[in-house]
Amino acid sequence: MIIAAIKPFKLEEVREALTKIGVSGLMVTEIKGFGAQAGHTEIYRGAEYEVNFVPKVKLEIVVPSELADQVVDTISSTARTGKIGDGKIFVLDVAQAVRVRTGETNLEAL
Amino acid sequence: MRKLKLSLATLGFAALPGLALAQDAAAPGFDEIGPYIMTTLLFCMAGFLVFFMAAGFAMLEGGLVRSKNVTMQMTKNIALYSIAAIMYWLVGFNTMYPGEFNGFFSLGGQTVLDAVGVSAADAALDYASVGSDFFFQLVFVAATASIVSGALAERIKLWPFLAFVVVLTGFMYPISGSWQWGGGWLSEMGFSDFAGSTVVHSVGGWAALAGAIVLGPRLGKYKDGRVNPMPGSNLALATLGTFILWLGWFGFNGGSQLAMGTVGDVSDVSRIFANTNMAAAAGAVTALILTQVMYKKVDLTMVLNGALAGLVSITAEPLAPTLFGALWIGAVGGVIVVFTVPMLDKFKIDDVVGAIPVHLLAGIWGTIAVIFYGDASLVTQLTGIIAYGVFTFVASLIVWFILKATMGIRVSEEDEINGLDMSELGMEAYPEFKAG
Numbered sequence: 027m028i029i030a031a032i033k034p035f036k037l038e039e040v041r042e043a044l045t046k047i048g049v050s051g052l053m054v055t056e057i058k059g060f061g062a063q064a065g066h067t068e069i070y071r072g073a074e075y076e077v078n079f080v081p082k083v084k085l086e087i088v089v090p091s092e093l094a095d096q097v098v099d100t101i102s103s104t105a106r107t108g109k110i111g112d113g114k115i116f117v118l119d120v121a122q123a124v125r126v127r128t129g130e131t132n133l134e135a136l
Numbered sequence: 137m138r139k140l141k142l143s144l145a146t147l148g149f150a151a152l153p154g155l156a157l158a159q160d161a162a163a164p165g166f167d168e169i170g171p172y173i174m175t176t177l178l179f180c181m182a183g184f185l186v187f188f189m190a191a192g193f194a195m196l197e198g199g200l201v202r203s204k205n206v207t208m209q210m211t212k213n214i215a216l217y218s219i220a221a222i223m224y225w226l227v228g229f230n231t232m233y234p235g236e237f238n239g240f241f242s243l244g245g246q247t248v249l250d251a252v253g254v255s256a257a258d259a260a261l262d263y264a265s266v267g268s269d270f271f272f273q274l275v276f277v278a279a280t281a282s283i284v285s286g287a288l289a290e291r292i293k294l295w296p297f298l299a300f301v302v303v304l305t306g307f308m309y310p311i312s313g314s315w316q317w318g319g320g321w322l323s324e325m326g327f328s329d330f331a332g333s334t335v336v337h338s339v340g341g342w343a344a345l346a347g348a349i350v351l352g353p354r355l356g357k358y359k360d361g362r363v364n365p366m367p368g369s370n371l372a373l374a375t376l377g378t379f380i381l382w383l384g385w386f387g388f389n390g391g392s393q394l395a396m397g398t399v400g401d402v403s404d405v406s407r408i409f410a411n412t413n414m415a416a417a418a419g420a421v422t423a424l425i426l427t428q429v430m431y432k433k434v435d436l437t438m439v440l441n442g443a444l445a446g447l448v449s450i451t452a453e454p455l456a457p458t459l460f461g462a463l464w465i466g467a468v469g470g471v472i473v474v475f476t477v478p479m480l481d482k483f484k485i486d487d488v489v490g491a492i493p494v495h496l497l498a499g500i501w502g503t504i505a506v507i508f509y510g511d512a513s514l515v516t517q518l519t520g521i522i523a524y525g526v527f528t529f530v531a532s533l534i535v536w537f538i539l540k541a542t543m544g545i546r547v548s549e550e551d552e553i554n555g556l557d558m559s560e561l562g563m564e565a566y567p568e569f570k571a572g
Contacts, residue, residue, distance in 0.1 A: 035553035038356065068562040081554065 027120050028097050030085045031059060032105040032113040037083050043104045044087070047096055050136070053086040063111030080111060088120055090133055164256050171397020172261045178405065179268035182391025186275035189384030190217045193282035196377030197289060198565075200368035200437065200489045204555025205290045206565035212285045212294065216301045220278040223306035228277060229270050232310035232318050239321035241311055263394075272391055276336055277305045277313075279388070283340025286489035288347045290366075291354050291552050294560050296545040303535050304343055312339060312527050316520065327520035328512035331392035333452035333502035334520055339528045341496020344487070346532035351545055353486030355552050363481045366488075371436055378440040382416050385447045389454040408454045412447065415454075415466025419446020422470030430474070438474055441490040445469035445498035452502040456509040465505045469498040 032040060037054065044052065058079035065078040089097055098115055106112050123135040194213035198206050220228075230244020249267045250259060259265065281301045288297065313335050315322040329335050357364055368374055389412045395401040423442025427435040446466030450457070457465060476493040485492070503521050506512045539545050546552075551559030558564060 033550075035550050070563065081558075 027118045028085070028087045028089070028094060028101070028115060029118065030087075030101045030105070030113060030115040031057065031061075031082045032085065032101065033107065033111060034081055034083045036105040036107075037085075040085070040101055040104045043100050044097065047100055048093065049087060049089060049097060051087070055084045055086075057082050057084045061111070061114060082113060088123060088136060090136060169256050169261060171395065171401075172256075172259060172264060174396040174402070175264040175394070176268040178391055178393070178396040179264050179272040182387035183268065183272040183275050185384045185387025186272070186279065186391070187384075189275070189279055189381050189388070190214075190282065192377045192380030192382075192384055193279075193286065194377065195373045195380060196440070197282075197286045197489055199370040199372065199374030199377060200286075201289050202366060202555070203369040203566050204557055204564070206369060206557065207561050207563050208294065208556035209285070209289055210565070211561060212289075212297060213282060215294075215298055216281040216285055216305075217278045219298060219301050220281050220305040221274055223302055224274045224277050224310075225270075227306050228310040229273060231307070232273065232313040233269075234314060234318060237314070237318075237320070239319075239324060240315065242314065244310070276332060276388070277309050280309050280336050280340040280343075281305055283337065283491050283495045284344045284347060287344035287487040287491040288351055289488040290556065291546055292347075292351055293543070293545055293547055294556075296539045296543045299539055299543070300343075300347070300532075300535055304532075308343070308528060308531050309336075309339055312524055315523065322520050322523060325519065326512060326516040328506045328510050328516065329452050329503060329520065330454060330506075330510075331389045331451045333448055333499045334524050337448045337451065337495040337499035338503070338521065338524055341492050341494075341499055342525055342528035343532040344491050345485070345496060346529050347536050348485050348487055348492070350533065350536040350540055353484055354488075355549060357486050358481070358484050363478075368437065374437065374440055378443055381444060382413075382447065385412055385416070385451075388412075389451055393455070404455055410459060411454045411457055411462035412450055414459050414462040415446040415450035415469070416443045417446070418463040418466035419443050419449065419470035419473070422446075422467040423474050426471065426474045437490070438477070441473045441477065441494050442470035445473040445494045448495055448498040449502040449505060451499075453506040453510040456511075458509075461509050465502070465508075468501060468505070472498050472501055 030040075034056070041052070059082050060079055063080055065076055065080060067074050068077050069075075085101070087097060094117055098117060101115055122131065123133075124131050125135040190213060194210055197209045197213065201209050225247045227244060227246070229247045231242065232244070234242035234244055247266070247270050249270070250265050254265070263269070281304055284300070284304065285297065314320045316327055316329055316335050317323070354366065357366065386409050390405045390408045393401060393405050393408060396405055420439050420443035423438045423445075424434055427433070427438045446469045449465050449469030449472075450462050454462070473490065473493045476497050477487075477490050480487050480492060487493070500521055503517050504514065506517055507514055536545065547556060547559060555564075
């Protein structure tokens with residue numbers, strides 16, 4: 027599984043690029059988070075407050091191991107803006123996968 | 137005992153006029169001051185009904201934009217109303233109603249109200265108080281400005297938009313309004329627009345169209361030949377907004393009778409209420425049926441737009457038609473909306489709430505429809521439609537282009553995607569939720 031946190035406005039670009047390399051499914055969640063990109067200050071009715079979390083989009087993609095490196099590279103290059111807050115990518119091993127409709131497992135499930 | 141008391145009281149009251157007559161000269165009777173009082177009352181009440189349309193527009197637009205842009209939409213709505221109020225006092229009202237003028241343009245100054253406790257001798261007894269007239273007309277110009285805010289939502293910067301509102305409400309609307317309601321060249325020519333299908337609605341629509349063209353569509357709206365819907369965040373609010381607009385329209389059309397002091401006038405106001413209501417209902421039902429037939433599912437947003445289009449359609453002549461007339465005129469408005477919303481998308485004109493179909497296109501239809509029951513010819517109506525169209529569209533284009541060149545009118549790509557609430561205002565509408 028590749029877990030990637032990217033800037034929200036990059037989502038469409040990344041989705042298109044991934045589809046091109048053969049990724050057939052992915053999950054997207056809207057999240058807030060922080061890393062090197064600190065928050066910023068806002069004012070509400072005269073009072074300042076820290077917004078510590080920045081909106082990001084999290085992708086979770088499960089692919090056969092051979093495809094993993096390509097997926098990571100694709101996300102990395104497509105989502106990069108060069109500015110702080112571009113995001114992070116993590117790669118995990120998946121113990122099992124099942125297609126609910128048919129019961130197929132592992133590689134056939136993808 | 138009670139009967140006796142009543143009789144004594146009646147005797148007492150009967151004696152009073154005698155006493156009064158002994159003191160003043162004849163106290164004015166209803167014939168003299170009644171119409172002024174009733175018409176002033178009509179303007180005040182119709183005025184606050186139309187005022188409430190500002191809430192209607194706000195809710196409708198807020199419900200049809202995505203959550204990340206709701207705060208901005210609300211801010212635009214309350215700001216534009218307030219700016220309109222100030223500009224109309226500063227220069228708009230007297231530019232629109234200059235009295236004797238050349239029929240085309242007369243720049244007016246600030247509005248001054250009647251004196252406190254104005255006496256019957258000093259009041260305009262053949263009409264209404266200045267305050268009521270000013271207030272009633274003011275809420276109309278605010279409606280025009282609201283039309284623009286809906287179409288241009290989700291990608292426009294706040295301050296350039298408000299700068300446009302200043303020009304629209306202080307100058308454009310009053311100047312073109314003077315041609316008709318101010319007694320100018322169009323009214324001399326016989327153009328007929330009872331409550332403003334052209335003067336208000338099409339003007340807002342032309343300004344919105346010009347803005348939508350100069351501003352461009354939202355990111356991702358038209359991609360690779362496809363049209364990508366961006367569903368609204370709260371259809372309950374959108375529906376509430378539509379009902380509030382429907383309510384306000386009774387004031388919008390009813391108040392435009394401009395008189396309530398005679399049997400004929402007050403009955404006319406009731407005719408207008410009934411016709412206005414019928415047109416809205418017909419527009420809604422038409423959209424209901426059409427979307428079911430065309431898309432196999434009713435589209436609530438089209439039903440809402442249909443009701444509003446029905447209202448706009450009857451606005452040029454809400455008095456003369458029979459109820460059946462109001463029905464079919466409103467129904468055509470509904471048809472127009474269902475077909476022109478997708479048509480605008482084909483031309484890549486991104487109108488977030490359907491303001492252009494509802495206000496401009498149904499406004500043109502409503503103005504033409506006057507020929508069926510009212511006093512006008514196709515020639516007079518088309519002349520008015522074209523005059524308002526050319527003036528408003530060209531003037532708007534100029535203003536939008538100037539704003540684009542100086543301040544820039546569109547937010548950056550990243551800001552548009554993250555949402556105007558955060559980027560322009562730093563304040564989310566729904567901070568605990570994350571959606572859209």
